[in-house]
Amino acid sequence: MIRKIAIAILALIIFVVMVWFTAINPGVISIDLALGVIQPSIPMAFAVTFVLGWLFGLFCTGIFAIQLIDERRRLRKSLRIAEAEVSSLRSLPIADAD
Numbered sequence: 477m478i479r480k481i482a483i484a485i486l487a488l489i490i491f492v493v494m495v496w497f498t499a500i501n502p503g504v505i506s507i508d509l510a511l512g513v514i515q516p517s518i519p520m521a522f523a524v525t526f527v528l529g530w531l532f533g534l535f536c537t538g539i540f541a542i543q544l545i546d547e548r549r550r551l552r553k554s555l556r557i558a559e560a561e562v563s564s565l566r567s568l569p570i571a572d573a574d
Contacts, residue, residue, distance in 0.1 A: 497522070 501518040516524070 494519070494523075 498519040503518050504515050505518055505521055507514050507516065507521065
């Protein structure tokens, strides 16, 4: 319950900051993309940059998660092999020491 309230308050604060930032920065900037020049508003440029950074972070996190899942799969397979070996060794008769 507290977590939902905290997330709602954080979303409200972000929204208020976005509205305030848009209100105080009505200008337009020029961005040269080598193929052409675009002229978005300052808030739009910041929003697009934020979203692209968020997507890049999500992509990198996804790659890391896939690597962890693959490593976990390999470790489970190795554990099954080791458990099978231990089980087979336990079933062998004990050799008498002379």
